[in-house]
Amino acid sequence: MGHEPVIVLDNGGSSCKIGLAGQSEPYRVFPNAIGRAKGERQSFVADQLLSYRDASSLVLKRPFDRGYLVNWDVEKAVWWRAFKSLLQMQPQDCGLLMTEPPFNLPSIQASTLQMVFEEYGFRSFAAMPAQPLSLRAWAAERADLPAAAAGVGVVVDAGFSFTHAVPLCDGRVLWPAVRRVNLGGKALTNYLKELVSYRSINMMEETYLVEHIKDTVCFVSADLRADLAGARAGAHRLEYVLPDGVNEQLGHVRQPQPRERGKQAAADKSSREQVLMLNNERFMVPEVLFQPSDIGLEQAGLAQTIVDAVEAAHPDLHPLLYSNVLCTGGSAKCPGFRDRLYKELRPLVPDDIEVGVHMPSDPVLAAWKGASAFATSPDYSQQAITKAHYEEMGYERLLNLAPDAAKAAATGYYTTSG
Template sequence: MARGAAGVGKSTVVVLDNGAGFCKAGIGGEADPSLVMPNCMARPRSAKKWVFGDQISEVQDIQGISIRRAMDRGYLINPDTEKEIWDRIFKTHLKIRPSECSLLLVEPLFSIPAIQKSTDEIIFEEFGFQSLYVGNAPALTHNYHAECAPESFLAKSNCSLVVDAGFSFTHAAPVFDGFVVNHAAKRMNLGGKALTNYLKELVSYRAWNMMDETYIMEDVKEKLCFCSLDISTDLDIARRRGRSNYYQCDYILPDGIKYKRGFVKDPDAAAAYISKRQRLDSEVEEGVQEVISREAEAPREELRTIGKAGIPTKADQQVLTLTNERFLVPEMLFHPADLGMNEAGLAECIVRAVKACHPSLYPVLYSNVLLTGGSTLFHGFKERLETELRPLVPDEFQVSVQSVDNPLLAAWKGGSLLAASQEFQKAAVTKKEYEECGSMRCRRRFML
């Protein structure tokens, strides 16, 4: 599909990736979305009025802020809230008239007919769009990656196994000839929301009660969590005391007075594990051990009060200290059974998806595992998945895991390419067709 310029008036195509965590919206043909905003409404503890996701950054006191989402577990459960959010996106941010535009909507796989019907009613009857095309994230991500790397094996074979780890769920979906092989796609009911909830439980048990601080804990998760490459070794390190435990770091909680937002106390110290993994030189390791020994000799009280200019200390601020929580939270995706969840791990989920396809596709799918979705942004995710997947795959097959350039926006960018192509006009359902045939008959065209 060739990249083209978006038209105006009746030829304008709005591309909306309606994720449970974030809405990504813009005009078809453009390189990037015009807007990325949380797909929710929020109400501060001290206010009676609900605000939209893009207004949360303006809220003065985010402690105890209530979050109301239109989607749960990947399904639309509150059409009225979603309609309000879309209305703000279309009229306030994109400044378009829906009756003069077409819509390309990115929906999750396996949406049930009742929800599809409700969605179509909002699009055609409430907003009055001229036409609609519904796509899914795995297929659009595959097409976008193939367009960006036309000489790659993925593009030449036109086949991949897309791992879409989002806010509500994780899909392992084989894509062949640009379309998802629906019968082979596998779903894990684990995503960014479950990881945030698990992090809330861990820190609430050990430190502050953060069960009502979803917004703050999402920020903690995104800034501090990472995937372990050797869980037993990392647990050993996390048990150490003092500076030799380089996984320990502090997050300064907002107090509603001096600090309106939380932040990592020492970003360099929080990212120390990255350099530790990369330092294989013995001389560097000797230097690190010398520094660690010297710091370990410092008095405890001195370490508690030493701080950089402008950085609060533990003595007078609310400090959330994290250690093994940083890598135990993403561990849910790889071994959910260890936490008592009746779910297969991500690597096993991928193997099951591949085995549901024709055997001739096995080598191609294992060689083209493509990552997308916000939950794949944890540092070390790609390497950890390769480590988990390799023992489960026969030796004669090569395993190659790769990520798109921007996992959070890849599906939207794939939709933008499609919206600017001639295929969109051929495949889209017009408002007239919807009124004549109804939602279910029109939806068959999208092969979802």
């Protein structure tokens, strides 16, 4: 396969993380989207969205829908900018290691292969689920944990579209045991939009801005009743000053202002500001991950989902799996997430089994870091499909010749090594 550089792309529904194999951190993290300001024709692609002057006017178009890559026109624009403008590399001289969602559809895998080899001309390509890669990075970060060192654990991936509980053994996904909650960061953002639009200011068209507000002010409650009582007393009240399109791009948080008359200058400034009032929304939005019934979703909460996933694995693995529950994904960064998950999970597990709920140093970058390490190992060469092999056999012929082995060789999906 040669010694060509390998581009590592964690291709998430919300954001892309991109860099080169062997690096400790991705080169850039940027939205996996194209945005356009209301009333304007110019589009902003990927990292260009981060510097646009007024986030409140952006309308986004994403390549992912319900967790799967379906809009290749958007994705192609994002990838071309990432490869050519950000990394400044020619795909024809590189390999590509990319993450893909669990249970990715064969039709999407086929389209991905065609795009990678025919549109971009990469020399080699492998696609892997993010969860074993996250566990690989965690094993390097916490080599003192026996389960992590053995490649055993449950990766709780609180992503953009879904939240998965993925048990692994020896770095390999136990696919029959994987469980999913149909909630992710996108649903939480939509829920926050509905709440604030009903109670304060209409924000239904401000998805990009509300997503940022959610990431800034929300937290997971450790004691819901106490926090609800505190909210009634104003303990969690915050004011979010919305961007004005001139001085601020995303706005900022401030403590509630007193209702007294101040200096005229302060009053004039306040009158020009558009302020979003936030109170119990700050913790009721992430609460739905633990209580999906709050929004009418008839599914188990996150803790019970983990138990269901572990119970579907072999009983001999249960102690190791429960001892190494790893929280990853953007929603896992919400303050209080790990502690609340442990609090709910501990009573559901037998007393004689240790429960360990862990958080990597950066739950958003865990998969990319694991992929970066994997791409420098001999495993990548063994698992990746080369452009020559693709041109000789084609994806359909590979599947027809030996369905299981071919799919493993082409995508690394069913024989993932941690």
